[in-house]
Amino acid sequence: xxxxxxxxxxxxxxxxxxxxxxxxxxxxxxxxxxxxxxxxxxxxxxxxxxxxxxxxxxxxxxxxxxxxxxxxxxxxxxxxxxxxxxxxxxxxxxxxxxxxxxxxxxxxxxx
Amino acid sequence: xxxxxxxxxxxxxxxxxxxxxxxxxxxxxxxxxxxxxxxxxxxxxxxxxxxxxxxxxxxxxxxxxxxxxxxxxxxxxxxxxxxxxxxxxxxxxxxxxxxxxxxxxxxxxxx
DNA sequence: AACTATATATAGTCCAGAAAGGTATTTTGC
DNA sequence: GCAAAATACCTTTCTGGACTATATATAGTT
Numbered sequence: 001x002x003x004x005x006x007x008x009x010x011x012x013x014x015x016x017x018x019x020x021x022x023x024x025x026x027x028x029x030x031x032x033x034x035x036x037x038x039x040x041x042x043x044x045x046x047x048x049x050x051x052x053x054x055x056x057x058x059x060x061x062x063x064x065x066x067x068x069x070x071x072x073x074x075x076x077x078x079x080x081x082x083x084x085x086x087x088x089x090x091x092x093x094x095x096x097x098x099x100x101x102x103x104x105x106x107x108x109x110x111x
Numbered sequence: 112x113x114x115x116x117x118x119x120x121x122x123x124x125x126x127x128x129x130x131x132x133x134x135x136x137x138x139x140x141x142x143x144x145x146x147x148x149x150x151x152x153x154x155x156x157x158x159x160x161x162x163x164x165x166x167x168x169x170x171x172x173x174x175x176x177x178x179x180x181x182x183x184x185x186x187x188x189x190x191x192x193x194x195x196x197x198x199x200x201x202x203x204x205x206x207x208x209x210x211x212x213x214x215x216x217x218x219x220x221x222x
Numbered sequence: 223a224a225c226t227a228t229a230t231a232t233a234g235t236c237c238a239g240a241a242a243g244g245t246a247t248t249t250t251g252c
Numbered sequence: 253g254c255a256a257a258a259t260a261c262c263t264t265t266c267t268g269g270a271c272t273a274t275a276t277a278t279a280g281t282t
């Protein structure tokens with residue numbers, strides 16, 4: 001029997017969820033991951049080997065910007081903030097996602 | 112402004128949808144694609160450069176088997192049929208998918 | 223002193239999906 | 253009769269995203 005790939009995430013949804021968490025206000029990377037895990041009641045695990053590269057790509061795309069600061073616990077951390085382009089992108093991605101899900105559910109439910 | 116990637120599919124859902132269409136009975140590749148496009152009211156487009164490689168991977172994984180035959184239109188075509196393993200896989204994938212979607216929606220909807 | 227949690231980063235790997243090219247036959251339109 | 257569209261398949265190549273593994277560092281706890 002072939003091995004089951006077991007992705008933690010549905011590929012293509014990480015940007016959207018990161019953008020979503022940042023829509024509340026700036027966060028550092030670790031907190032983004034925690035928040036997604038938290039909000040999903042632990043069902044979604046964000047590997048840091050997925051998170052940080054994604055954040056860097058998002059910086060390059062101009063969806064977020066970043067500055068170093070301190071957490072409540074007095075640790076240095078990099079805080080990411082949505083740009084206007086990022087906010088637009090969040091809109092676009094969630095609209096597209098919802099449409100996609102509805103289409104998939106049509107396929108899966110059609111008898 | 113960075114280019115928008117515009118995927119036809121949500122990555123990771125193609126196997127599941129193919130398996131779903133075959134759950135009704137054997138189909139050839141072209142018909143699988145047509146059926147998915149049809150059921151999704153045209154929202155999902157299956158590129159044949161995605162479809163045929165996917166079908167071959169599914170053959171290797173033992174989820175489907177295939178034999179050559181004739182369509183209603185008297186064209187030669189390769190008909191794919193779900194194996195028991197494929198049926199199990201369909202179950203597993205759709206359960207996991209539904210769970211994943213619920214988790215993502217929690218993240219996207221949480222205020 | 224050791225361990226856990228917090229915090230970031232990168233190098234390397236793997237795989238699915240898309241793009242782009244090709245073959246061949248049947249039906250439809252002019 | 254001929255061109256075009258639709259039907260049907262296949263393969264090679266590219267790319268990007270997610271995962272693994274590894275590394276660094278500090279704060280707080282035991």
